Amino acid sequence: MTERATMAEIAEAAGVSLATVSKVWNGRSDVSDRTRQRVEEMLRLHGYRGRRHWNTEPAGTIDVIFTEIDCAWEGEHLRGIEAAGHEAGVRVVVSSLDRGDTARRQLLQRLRAGRTDGAILATMSAAGPLVAALNRLSVPLVALDPVTRPAGDLLSVDAANFDGARAATAHLLRLGHRRIGLVAGLDELLCSRSRLDGFLAAHDEAGVAPDPRLIEHGEFDFPSGVVAGGRLLDRSSPPTAVFAMSDFMAIGVYEAARLRGLSVPDQLSVVGFDDLPGSRWASPPLTTVRQPLREMGALAVRTALGLADGGVLGTELVVRESTAPL
Amino acid sequence: MTERATMAEIAEAAGVSLATVSKVWNGRSDVSDRTRQRVEEMLRLHGYRGRRHWNTEPAGTIDVIFTEIDCAWEGEHLRGIEAAGHEAGVRVVVSSLDRGDTARRQLLQRLRAGRTDGAILATMSAAGPLVAALNRLSVPLVALDPVTRPAGDLLSVDAANFDGARAATAHLLRLGHRRIGLVAGLDELLCSRSRLDGFLAAHDEAGVAPDPRLIEHGEFDFPSGVVAGGRLLDRSSPPTAVFAMSDFMAIGVYEAARLRGLSVPDQLSVVGFDDLPGSRWASPPLTTVRQPLREMGALAVRTALGLADGGVLGTELVVRESTAPL
Numbered sequence: 001m002t003e004r005a006t007m008a009e010i011a012e013a014a015g016v017s018l019a020t021v022s023k024v025w026n027g028r029s030d031v032s033d034r035t036r037q038r039v040e041e042m043l044r045l046h047g048y049r050g051r052r053h054w055n056t057e058p059a060g061t062i063d064v065i066f067t068e069i070d071c072a073w074e075g076e077h078l079r080g081i082e083a084a085g086h087e088a089g090v091r092v093v094v095s096s097l098d099r100g101d102t103a104r105r106q107l108l109q110r111l112r113a114g115r116t117d118g119a120i121l122a123t124m125s126a127a128g129p130l131v132a133a134l135n136r137l138s139v140p141l142v143a144l145d146p147v148t149r150p151a152g153d154l155l156s157v158d159a160a161n162f163d164g165a166r167a168a169t170a171h172l173l174r175l176g177h178r179r180i181g182l183v184a185g186l187d188e189l190l191c192s193r194s195r196l197d198g199f200l201a202a203h204d205e206a207g208v209a210p211d212p213r214l215i216e217h218g219e220f221d222f223p224s225g226v227v228a229g230g231r232l233l234d235r236s237s238p239p240t241a242v243f244a245m246s247d248f249m250a251i252g253v254y255e256a257a258r259l260r261g262l263s264v265p266d267q268l269s270v271v272g273f274d275d276l277p278g279s280r281w282a283s284p285p286l287t288t289v290r291q292p293l294r295e296m297g298a299l300a301v302r303t304a305l306g307l308a309d310g311g312v313l314g315t316e317l318v319v320r321e322s323t324a325p326l
Numbered sequence: 327m328t329e330r331a332t333m334a335e336i337a338e339a340a341g342v343s344l345a346t347v348s349k350v351w352n353g354r355s356d357v358s359d360r361t362r363q364r365v366e367e368m369l370r371l372h373g374y375r376g377r378r379h380w381n382t383e384p385a386g387t388i389d390v391i392f393t394e395i396d397c398a399w400e401g402e403h404l405r406g407i408e409a410a411g412h413e414a415g416v417r418v419v420v421s422s423l424d425r426g427d428t429a430r431r432q433l434l435q436r437l438r439a440g441r442t443d444g445a446i447l448a449t450m451s452a453a454g455p456l457v458a459a460l461n462r463l464s465v466p467l468v469a470l471d472p473v474t475r476p477a478g479d480l481l482s483v484d485a486a487n488f489d490g491a492r493a494a495t496a497h498l499l500r501l502g503h504r505r506i507g508l509v510a511g512l513d514e515l516l517c518s519r520s521r522l523d524g525f526l527a528a529h530d531e532a533g534v535a536p537d538p539r540l541i542e543h544g545e546f547d548f549p550s551g552v553v554a555g556g557r558l559l560d561r562s563s564p565p566t567a568v569f570a571m572s573d574f575m576a577i578g579v580y581e582a583a584r585l586r587g588l589s590v591p592d593q594l595s596v597v598g599f600d601d602l603p604g605s606r607w608a609s610p611p612l613t614t615v616r617q618p619l620r621e622m623g624a625l626a627v628r629t630a631l632g633l634a635d636g637g638v639l640g641t642e643l644v645v646r647e648s649t650a651p652l
Contacts, residue, residue: 071397222607
């Protein structure tokens with residue numbers, strides 16, 4: 001495939017934007033006749049056949065594959081994916097793998113029939129057997145927020161996890177907190193490791209030694225946040241603030257505090273990560289790190305269609321009412 | 327198109343139900359041979375070719391059209407839709423109308439090309455211009471939780487809204503509450519009216535006169551719950567319990583209570599409606615009415631494919647920690 005021209009090269013040769021080449025390639029009508037002719041000539045000259053090699057006709061379809069359709073990140077990712085898909089004139093087909101082998105088999109069967117222009121792997125392994133199978137099918141793949149480092153030349157879309165965790169931790173340190181608990185995610189996940197590095201870097205920059213006994217692990221959901229938060233608060237020397245690697249776990253820490261009669265933020269500051277819609281509705285509204293989930297979904301679509309090359313999108317600390325000076 | 331027989335006319339001519347004609351047409355086995363023969367004869371006689379007139383091959387695709395892809399009901403509906411779609415071997419294509427006319431036009435363009443086996447209208451008007459346009463295209467339509475009464479013979483899937491609201495209200499009455507505030511949805515919505523009727527019926531059955539000054543309206547979201555809850559709590563004679571027609575509005579009432587220094591459930595009981603995943607993570611965990619959102623999504627798919635005829639699915643009161651005896 002590498003010897004063939006990319007869509008970007010076609011765009012440059014025709015002196016138009018990537019979006020215009022894509023529109024012509026996908027048979028959209030909102031391009032002037034003159035431009036269309038020029039682009040079509042360049043497509044012909046360069047023998048452009050797209051990234052698909054099994055099918056010369058675009059399917060007009062993008063597949064999004066979720067581990068599970070949930071109202072955590074998935075809903076926000078899907079909003080961005082749907083909007084970008086429709087903007088590009090492709091249908092967005094949704095699949096979930098939570099029915100195990102059957103779902104996986106059905107998905108591969110369908111994709112084997114050559115009816116997709118690209119697949120977005122949302123928050124899952126970017127190196128497992130599914131990726132290998134999809135690669136064998138030459139389906140253009142994009143890893144959206146992959147939980148493992150992408151294999152080979154797989155393009156990915158990520159959030160600035162390190163920066164976000166550093167900003168969250170620095171915020172607590174600036175408020176005077178020195179004993180900061182961490183509710184981390186599973187260590188084997190890419191985002192957990194980046195966020196842990198950010199947490200440690202902020203301590204380092206402030207000249208504060210983090211206490212390794214104040215690190216607990218959860219699974220990004222509410223129940224594990226209650227458990228991990230409870231363990232931290234039950235220490236003989238408990239933290240005065242907790243940074244949780246997801247909003248759900250942060251709300252779990254709220255619950256652990258409530259069960260112990262501690263009020264947030266007066267007796268415990270809490271920071272989350274994600275900025276899901278519900279985080280501003282928590283009592284009190286949650287200080288958290290905003291992930292640009294919709295923008296990530298949109299970039300994944302553009303990457304799958306060959307209009308972008310993935311990338312890392314910035315995160316941002318959103319200060320609400322769950323953090324207070326020590 | 328009007329010159330061709332509809333499935334309803336076939337049903338009448340054969341003296342059987344619509345569901346039976348649908349079963350025969352879709353090759354289902356659960357019809358007696360005698361009935362099948364009669365229906366097939368009528369199908370032949372009337373030259374019935376199905377609701378799709380542009381294509382005799384199934385597209386293998388179901389379209390789900392959301393007003394907005396949100397993490398309220400939409401996520402749960404989609405889980406059920408995706409599971410049932412894959413079980414039936416069809417792709418699930420997701421569209422959202424929150425980009426206005428453009429999204430609507432693109433959707434109609436795509437459906438005009440004849441590439442869907444059916445469309446599910448999720449939580450939107452079942453009688454507007456979009457429905458009319460889709461009907462003109464002869465796309466098999468199902469209204470999932472329609473916000474207006476479905477037009478004509480449009481099949482729909484609903485939750486038992488009346489029963490759920492009655493159970494929620496009866497629960498508060500049994501706990502001794504006599505001044506029960508209501509945070510209703512917009513009156514023009516089908517589900518709001520059914521739930522209001524249930525609220526009033528429970529009062530009637532308990533011989534308690536509801537106070538019309540304790541009824542406020544919201545828009546099913548958190549901010550409007552804070553506002554409506556605040557109005558109720560600021561009355562000279564405030565309610566001791568509040569039933570909100572959505573979980574989000576119920577959590578908004580929590581916030582209104584918190585802002586006034588009132589604790590739930592000691593000083594105010596709160597009941598929601600939906601049982602979204604987050605409601606059990608609220609502080610305290612929310613007593614609410616469970617809507618079978620996934621099951622509704624799955625039934626909508628089966629209905630769109632002609633395997634079911636819609637229907638009303640039961641709701642259930644889930645008692646957690648936000649309600650207490652007066």
